[in-house]
Amino acid sequence: MDEAAVGRLAGINWADWYRRWERQQGGYISEREARFGAMFSAVAHFLGEEFVAVDVASGPGGLTRRLAERFPKARVFAVDLDPVLLAIGRQAVGAFEGRVTWVQADLNDPNWVRTLPVTHVDAALSTTAIHWLSTGSIAELYRTLADLIRPGGVFADGDQMRFPPSRPALRTFAEATRAWHRDSARAAGVESWEEWWSALRQEAALGELFAERDRLFAWRGDVDRNIGSRIASGPSVVHTGYELHRAALTEAGFGEVETIWQHLDDRLLLAIR
Numbered sequence: 492m493d494e495a496a497v498g499r500l501a502g503i504n505w506a507d508w509y510r511r512w513e514r515q516q517g518g519y520i521s522e523r524e525a526r527f528g529a530m531f532s533a534v535a536h537f538l539g540e541e542f543v544a545v546d547v548a549s550g551p552g553g554l555t556r557r558l559a560e561r562f563p564k565a566r567v568f569a570v571d572l573d574p575v576l577l578a579i580g581r582q583a584v585g586a587f588e589g590r591v592t593w594v595q596a597d598l599n600d601p602n603w604v605r606t607l608p609v610t611h612v613d614a615a616l617s618t619t620a621i622h623w624l625s626t627g628s629i630a631e632l633y634r635t636l637a638d639l640i641r642p643g644g645v646f647a648d649g650d651q652m653r654f655p656p657s658r659p660a661l662r663t664f665a666e667a668t669r670a671w672h673r674d675s676a677r678a679a680g681v682e683s684w685e686e687w688w689s690a691l692r693q694e695a696a697l698g699e700l701f702a703e704r705d706r707l708f709a710w711r712g713d714v715d716r717n718i719g720s721r722i723a724s725g726p727s728v729v730h731t732g733y734e735l736h737r738a739a740l741t742e743a744g745f746g747e748v749e750t751i752w753q754h755l756d757d758r759l760l761l762a763i764r
Contacts, residue, residue, distance in 0.1 A: 508583065521672045544567050545614070550580070581593045601631055646764070647761050652757075733760070
């Protein structure tokens with residue numbers, strides 16, 4: 492990137508874009524903070540206060556920031572493919588005096604771990620992200636994480652994991668509750684995911700980063716134009732079920748794998764290596 496482009500990026504209000512991201516995430520994920528709290532309680536129990544963790548598909552760093560603040564002795568590698576979200580994370584969340592490292596890598600490629608400057612970590616954590624991967628990529632990711640996480644370490648994923656088709660009433664209830672919460676957020680003026688991305692694209696200084704992003708994500712189609720509807724379990728985002736994640740983690744070599752927190756089909760899944 493040339494000096495002129497760097498200068499244009501310097502004029503962006505990164506902190507405001509991060510705040511807007513946090514507001515829309517919190518507005519549409521009803522128990523987001525409770526899920527973070529449950530995750531960090533598990534991390535503290537199994538790992539103590541000092542550890543090395545990977546934030547898998549970190550986005551702009553909502554999990555990374557909270558983790559670094561809650562555990563001031565922890566080291567975190569925030570890994571994502573999206574150059575736009577990584578730019579926001581680097582600028583708005585920062586490096587926490589060298590404890591946070593931002594890494595661009597494609598989780599669909601098993602060799603993504605080679606981008607890390609370490610061979611093993613104590614924990615791999617993720618929230619509201621792994622559902623973007625295909626079923627095959629999720630299974631491959633779990634095998635990769637099983638090799639990356641040291642024995643006794645943990646993997647935790649907080650995400651929507653749908654009730655199975657054999658529980659149609661529960662699936663309907665969860666979807667209806669999610670729709671009610673989404674409508675309430677809209678009525679309160681909370682910016683939607685689609686609106687946030689559309690507004691961010693208007694930042695002319697981000698043109699080069701968006702061009703790179705569009706190239707990297709061409710395989711999944713027009714992710715910005717329709718993302719507001721897709722996040723509500725539309726046809727292009729398949730929220731895989733709990734049973735699939737549990738089976739894939741067990742097959743990958745994790746020991747105990749179970750839900751440790753749940754609000755309808757929003758779960759926190761913990762796997763012990």
